Amino acid sequence: MTEFPLIEVTDLRRTFDVSKPWLERTLARESRQLLKAVDGVSFHIRKGETFALVGESGSGKSTVARMVVGLLEPSGGEVRIAGVPMTGGSHAAERRRLRRRIQMIFQDPFASLDPRWRVGDIIGEPIRAFGVAENRRDVTARAGELLRLVGLDPADAQKFPHEFSGGQRQRIAIARALAADSDFIVCDEPTSALDVSVQAQILNLMRDLQDRLGLTYLFISHNLAVVRHMATTIGVMYLGRLVEVAPARQLFAAPRHPYTRMLLDAVPDLAMSGRPRTPVQGEIPSPISPPSGCTFHPRCGLANDRCRAEAPAPIDGVACHAVAEGRVPELRASA
Amino acid sequence: MSTPATKGIVEPAPAAAAPKARWRWRDSDILASFLSSKVTVLSAIVSVLLIGGSLLAPLVAPTNPFDPATVDLMDSLMPPRWVEGGDPRFLLGTDNQGRDLYSAILYGMRVSLIIGLAGVAIAAVLGIGLGLFAGWVGGRVDAFVMRVADVQLTFPAILIALLIDGVVHGIVGNAQRENTAFAVLILSIGLSFWVQYARTVRGSTMVEKNKDYVQAARLIGIPAPLILLKHVLPNVIGPVLVILTINIALAVITEATLSFLGVGLPPTQPSLGTLIRIGNDFLFSGEWWIVAFPGLTLAAFVLAVNLVGDWLRDALNPKLR
Numbered sequence: 214m215t216e217f218p219l220i221e222v223t224d225l226r227r228t229f230d231v232s233k234p235w236l237e238r239t240l241a242r243e244s245r246q247l248l249k250a251v252d253g254v255s256f257h258i259r260k261g262e263t264f265a266l267v268g269e270s271g272s273g274k275s276t277v278a279r280m281v282v283g284l285l286e287p288s289g290g291e292v293r294i295a296g297v298p299m300t301g302g303s304h305a306a307e308r309r310r311l312r313r314r315i316q317m318i319f320q321d322p323f324a325s326l327d328p329r330w331r332v333g334d335i336i337g338e339p340i341r342a343f344g345v346a347e348n349r350r351d352v353t354a355r356a357g358e359l360l361r362l363v364g365l366d367p368a369d370a371q372k373f374p375h376e377f378s379g380g381q382r383q384r385i386a387i388a389r390a391l392a393a394d395s396d397f398i399v400c401d402e403p404t405s406a407l408d409v410s411v412q413a414q415i416l417n418l419m420r421d422l423q424d425r426l427g428l429t430y431l432f433i434s435h436n437l438a439v440v441r442h443m444a445t446t447i448g449v450m451y452l453g454r455l456v457e458v459a460p461a462r463q464l465f466a467a468p469r470h471p472y473t474r475m476l477l478d479a480v481p482d483l484a485m486s487g488r489p490r491t492p493v494q495g496e497i498p499s500p501i502s503p504p505s506g507c508t509f510h511p512r513c514g515l516a517n518d519r520c521r522a523e524a525p526a527p528i529d530g531v532a533c534h535a536v537a538e539g540r541v542p543e544l545r546a547s548a
Numbered sequence: 549m550s551t552p553a554t555k556g557i558v559e560p561a562p563a564a565a566a567p568k569a570r571w572r573w574r575d576s577d578i579l580a581s582f583l584s585s586k587v588t589v590l591s592a593i594v595s596v597l598l599i600g601g602s603l604l605a606p607l608v609a610p611t612n613p614f615d616p617a618t619v620d621l622m623d624s625l626m627p628p629r630w631v632e633g634g635d636p637r638f639l640l641g642t643d644n645q646g647r648d649l650y651s652a653i654l655y656g657m658r659v660s661l662i663i664g665l666a667g668v669a670i671a672a673v674l675g676i677g678l679g680l681f682a683g684w685v686g687g688r689v690d691a692f693v694m695r696v697a698d699v700q701l702t703f704p705a706i707l708i709a710l711l712i713d714g715v716v717h718g719i720v721g722n723a724q725r726e727n728t729a730f731a732v733l734i735l736s737i738g739l740s741f742w743v744q745y746a747r748t749v750r751g752s753t754m755v756e757k758n759k760d761y762v763q764a765a766r767l768i769g770i771p772a773p774l775i776l777l778k779h780v781l782p783n784v785i786g787p788v789l790v791i792l793t794i795n796i797a798l799a800v801i802t803e804a805t806l807s808f809l810g811v812g813l814p815p816t817q818p819s820l821g822t823l824i825r826i827g828n829d830f831l832f833s834g835e836w837w838i839v840a841f842p843g844l845t846l847a848a849f850v851l852a853v854n855l856v857g858d859w860l861r862d863a864l865n866p867k868l869r
């Protein structure tokens with residue numbers, strides 16, 4: 214394992230302007246509306262590991278992913294890959310070289326493959342773009358290899374995406390992601406659009422490829438069972454902030470943040486501990502006007518006046534006043 | 549990461565598989581879908597015959613009807629050959645000046661086609677280009693282009709033609725009129741038809757640009773113009789082809805209208821539309837053929853081109869294949 218992390222995300226922020234058009238806004242005497250989709254997120258991923266981001270819909274997971282791969286400009290903070298800052302003036306040449314190492318697998322395999330392109334060309338695009346192979350024969354051979362690698366037939370290169378099932382399409386997306394020898398793959402809910410029976414196959418393939426090729430994953434999901442299968446480290450997101458970051462084993466065995474506990478309690482008997490399952494309480498508030506202080510306080514049983522006034526800073530991976538103050542009851546030790 | 553690792557895991561692809569599949573696509577997929585529709589085949593044959601016949605008019609037509617030396621006023625208003633009083637020299641009869649109608653149709657159609665195709669080509673290139681650009685960039689640029697399009701729509705083609713004609717006229721003077729008429733018509737049609745392309749393409753571009761396959765292309769650093777050309781354009785072109793075919797017909801009709809109103813071609817080189825207009829004057833005096841045959845030709849052409857366009861739209865969409 215290398216000493217410095219492959220990916221370092223520091224105080225990443227992103228706001229979206231969701232104001233109405235200028236004229237309408239002026240007539241209604243409204244002020245500008247800003248949505249803080251990501252509000253100071255920091256984490257790092259070591260080579261060969263999987264960092265999972267979990268959280269309810271709208272917590273900002275995809276926004277983090279898009280900033281990490283460079284599809285979206287951060288409003289603040291920094292993403293470093295192999296020590297090189299991916300925004301700012303300097304390091305342009307190194308960045309170009311690093312781009313090749315980063316790929317993304319999208320949630321919907323019916324939207325992430327160009328319907329007018331043949332599978333061979335879809336996989337061939339990064340091969341050509343990064344100059345892995347130039348002439349037609351080499352590109353075809355490489356695409357065939359990759360198809361075989363993800364469990365498809367090299368002859369499938371001649372088909373169009375619509376001729377495949379969702380699981381097969383996601384395999385094609387994986388083949389494309391690996392085409393330019395990329396080793397850092399950001400996966401935004403790669404299985405949530407798939408049938409349950411197919412999900413496991415895709416997850417197994419991804420783990421398998423990780424072992425064989427030494428891939429590093431940023432893995433996004435709202436499904437804790439899936440995350441448990443994949444992750445080395447888990448970050449729990451709530452309304453644009455990371456509320457708890459912990460090694461996967463530890464997070465499942467001894468969740469500390471009240472929100473993490475709420476999510477885990479909703480998972481059907483994950484630890485086979487016989488504890489009752491409690492559905493997630495309440496709803497995620499609008500990120501346009503988030504609650505004051507700790508944004509989780511309207512849903513938190515341990516909230517007090519301090520929580521309503523003051524946002525907790527992360528201490529030892531957990532951002533919660535009650536944890537810092539020792540007000541959180543110990544969790545059943547056996548779990 | 550490691551190419552060697554990847555290479556080690558997988559065995560080389562069987563070499564025969566790929567070329568064979570490629571061959572099958574070239575020779576059968578599109579061709580088979582084409583041959584399986586009798587209507588399409590018929591339409592294609594009609595289109596090719598009409599387009600070919602008119603473009604090759606000087607070679608196929610029995611006479612050059614617009615060469616005054618070959619026209620005899622004594623032959624005027626002859627009915628078609630198979631009708632009583634018809635002359636074997638004139639298959640479809642003659643018009644009021646004694647021109648062979650069959651030849652006149654071929655020559656006239658050639659004029660109409662060249663103007664229509666060139667005008668529509670200008671409109672399509674302009675409209676598709678602006679639509680892609682506005683849809684991709686969005687924001688103020690988009691708003692500006694679309695407002696220009698709105699304003700454009702309030703000017704009918706005839707007004708644009710008159711404007712351009714006036715300007716060109718002012719620059720080159722009256723003497724050059726015959727030579728500039730062609731360009732004026734083409735430009736007028738181009739400038740009046742682009743809005744539809746721009747709107748259609750802009751709308752679909754805004755949808756497509758947010759799809760993940762476009763993001764995936766951006767991710768590997770494909771430049772925006774290439775993404776627009778290779779990913780977005782093929783995905784938005786379907787409806788454009790249909791507009792295109794309908795527009796060719798519309799352009800031919802517009803050209804006829806303009807010629808009728810005196811902005812178009814001089815009477816010495818009449819188009820299909822002009823022939824119909826001339827024939828119209830004789831319809832009620834019993835010389836039906838002068839309007840009927842150019843009219844039928846126009847209708848057949850419009851219908852055939854439209855049907856081929858419909859098939860093309862489906863054939864180019866792999867989901868429907």
Ligand SMILES: Nc1ncnc2c1ncn2[C@@H]1O[C@H](COP(=O)(O)OP(=O)(O)OP(=O)(O)O)[C@@H](O)[C@H]1O
Pocket residue numbers: 229230231248249250268269270271272273274275276277435500
């Ligand atoms: N381009 C945008 N413009 C305005 N708001 C946006 C934009 N993209 C995301 N948002 C907002 O930012 C917040 C976070 O969105 P994001 O897609 O990152 O959430 P997520 O955790 O990925 O949710 P999901 O599980 O539904 O994918 C949401 O409230 C969303 O509405």
Ligand code: SF4
Pocket residue numbers: 471472507508509510513514515516517520525532533534535536
């Ligand atoms: S800071 Fe307060 S409100 Fe927020 S999670 Fe901890 S106890 Fe609950």
Ligand SMILES: [Mg+2]
Pocket residue numbers: 274275276401
């Ligand atoms: Mg998301």
